[in-house]
Amino acid sequence: MAVDQVFEALASRPRREILAYLSAQELTAGDIASRFEMTAPAISRHLSLLEAAGLVSSERRGQYVFYRLNQDSLVNTLTGFAFEICPAAGPLKRESRKLATRKGKA
């Protein structure tokens, strides 16, 4: 099950920070590495893990490898799990109401 890999991938602050960086824009492996106090190989491993979990995708363009976030994968897994554990409770419902409202306004 991919859920295992996703939660494993998320159990690391630097990996979650990488996802946050990628939420704004796609970045090269080097771009990402430069944002951390860690060597490039270490970042490369984190990226492999995130990709294996299906949370990011990579594409080589010339010398560079660009990484981008797979939003759906992340959101599907997290909300899927949240709904499994507590079907329709609390803050998520509130969030949804907010979203629904915004949609109504748009």
Add this chain to the structure above:
Amino acid sequence: MAVDQVFEALASRPRREILAYLSAQELTAGDIASRFEMTAPAISRHLSLLEAAGLVSSERRGQYVFYRLNQDSLVNTLTGFAFEICPAAGPLKRESRKLATRKGKA
């Protein structure tokens, strides 16, 4: 930040299964242990970790210690993170629509 502990806690299949069991009803440590092929001390450690992360609460009643799920804590953290990474995207929005619809019907 509690987020670290929550994601750490979720990075374990048995711990996620414990949460799933607790989503239906509160259970004693022994009840939970009996559902796994693992010794009681091992389960006890998993429970401690879940409690430290704020995902469950425990209460001793006589000989027994009852555990229950802290739904809000789980949902808050997961949706908080999901929204941080992708503000209003995809399946969560769909989920919310579904919820909003159900609410309309109720």
Add this chain to the structure above:
DNA sequence: TAGATAATTAACTAATACTTTAATTGCTTA
């Protein structure tokens, strides 16, 4: 083609996490 840059893989070390058995604590009841 040779040299330089980007990125990954390999090999190794250090730190963490998981599980087990054994010992301990808390509560109940005969």
Add this chain to the structure above:
DNA sequence: TAAGCAATTAAAGTATTAGTTAATTATCTA
């Protein structure tokens, strides 16, 4: 108070993870 069950804590071993440096692969450019 002693015996017994529930649960946790302690101690110890094993395995996994995260990080480093060194070597390798891929691409670009002079």
